[in-house]
Amino acid sequence: MTALFESLATPFSTAQAEVRSRVTVPLRFPDGFTATTEIFTFHNLADGKEHLLLALGDWQTALAETSAASEAPLVRLHSECLTGDVFGSQRCDCGPQLREAVEQISAVGGFLLYLRQEGRGIGLYSKLDAYALQDAGLDTYEANLALGRGEDERDYTAAAQMLGALGATSVRLLTNNPDKVAQLTGLGINITEQVPTGVHLSPANERYLAAKRDHTGHTLKLPLAA
Ligand SMILES: Nc1nc2c(ncn2[C@@H]2O[C@H](COP(=O)(O)OP(=O)(O)OP(=O)(O)O)[C@@H](O)[C@H]2O)c(=O)[nH]1
Numbered sequence: 001m002t003a004l005f006e007s008l009a010t011p012f013s014t015a016q017a018e019v020r021s022r023v024t025v026p027l028r029f030p031d032g033f034t035a036t037t038e039i040f041t042f043h044n045l046a047d048g049k050e051h052l053l054l055a056l057g058d059w060q061t062a063l064a065e066t067s068a069a070s071e072a073p074l075v076r077l078h079s080e081c082l083t084g085d086v087f088g089s090q091r092c093d094c095g096p097q098l099r100e101a102v103e104q105i106s107a108v109g110g111f112l113l114y115l116r117q118e119g120r121g122i123g124l125y126s127k128l129d130a131y132a133l134q135d136a137g138l139d140t141y142e143a144n145l146a147l148g149r150g151e152d153e154r155d156y157t158a159a160a161q162m163l164g165a166l167g168a169t170s171v172r173l174l175t176n177n178p179d180k181v182a183q184l185t186g187l188g189i190n191i192t193e194q195v196p197t198g199v200h201l202s203p204a205n206e207r208y209l210a211a212k213r214d215h216t217g218h219t220l221k222l223p224l225a226a
């Protein structure tokens, strides 16, 4: 394993993290979709959190193609959302985005980074407090501010470190969020293409998605007027 990652290492501006372990895990989603992943863990991540990297599909070939300046691996930075990812909450679009990302990345080879950034970095209890404020009329960003927190506290340094540890310094990024593109680029990751995620609209998440489009410039095509 060590030799593989030494050979993949490329010059990189962010402090190096090291692969700590890797293990194969078969996945099965509630709709029956299955995939196999290798889950990587790391030493020396900048924020000390237990972030995971799920390698999917033929990621080794996707990485090798990068060095030949062909199509880069498809990568998704998925921010933890217990309510959406585990319980199927429809207040957000996280559950369907996770399912979609695993399928898309499995098809072409790449990585899903499962980042422990619950509630855009404010944590689970605070996110639920923010939901209560949203039920009283605030939008998702105003609610964070009313709690004395930032609108979006996510920092992607650890994500850049994880990609760097696998030698994935040129990627296609699956996201609608311009801040992920800007931060990763600033951290030394070359984003060759921004690939939009699907729009997973439900009556319960319509206002939330519209706020992402209108306030932070998420590239979302929605029926709701701006
Ligand atoms: N504070 C807060 N966090 C939320 C809320 N709804 C979802 N989240 C969190 O937001 C994160 C997901 O971010 P999103 O804004 O949905 O999407 P994104 O990651 O910015 O953009 P994409 O890459 O396009 O999906 C997860 O950590 C969720 O837990 C909310 O109302 N308040």
Ligand SMILES: [Zn+2]
Binding pocket: 081, 083, 084, 085, 092, 093, 094, 095
């Ligand atoms: Zn969510």
